Amino acid sequence: MATPIAYGPARVLPGEQIHVTTNPDTEPFWQAAREHRLTACQCSSCGKFRMPPSPYCPNCSSKEREWPTLAGTGKVFSFAICSRNPATGDEFVYVPVVVEIDGAGGTRLVGNLTGCNAEDVTIGMPVEIEWTAINDGWVLPNFRVA
Numbered sequence: 304m305a306t307p308i309a310y311g312p313a314r315v316l317p318g319e320q321i322h323v324t325t326n327p328d329t330e331p332f333w334q335a336a337r338e339h340r341l342t343a344c345q346c347s348s349c350g351k352f353r354m355p356p357s358p359y360c361p362n363c364s365s366k367e368r369e370w371p372t373l374a375g376t377g378k379v380f381s382f383a384i385c386s387r388n389p390a391t392g393d394e395f396v397y398v399p400v401v402v403e404i405d406g407a408g409g410t411r412l413v414g415n416l417t418g419c420n421a422e423d424v425t426i427g428m429p430v431e432i433e434w435t436a437i438n439d440g441w442v443l444p445n446f447r448v449a
């Protein structure tokens with residue numbers, strides 16, 4: 304059996320190198336994030352979540368939508384271990400995770416995971432939102448081990 308690699312603590316990429324661009328469909332998500340409130344676009348007619356947000360529901364074609372507040376917990380659906388900062392090329396261990404959000408009909412979000420060593424991340428691991436301040440007053444949802 305191969306010896307597992309010890310990457311060490313998983314960190315969040317520095318906020319100053321991350322920029323957010325919004326449009327009318329995504330603005331409510333990012334405004335809620337500024338208030339440290341996780342939301343997702345949900346069809347008001349049939350209840351289906353649609354993330355990324357879209358003007359029309361792919362299930363029932365309704366234009367109606369709402370933005371319910373979600374618990375901010377979930378489980379790791381998928382992940383990767385990265386060892387270099389993509390902006391600088393310096394050694395920097397981070398773990399981009401795809402998280403299935405609790406209570407949101409299978410909605411998944413991508414973020415960085417902290418709170419454990421990178422080599423200890425597993426599929427199905429329970430996580431919770433960790434808010435990271437980034438440029439221009441925006442706030443990015445990341446995750447930490449629950």
Ligand SMILES: [Zn+2]
Nearest residue numbers: 346349360363
């Ligand atoms: Zn619908």
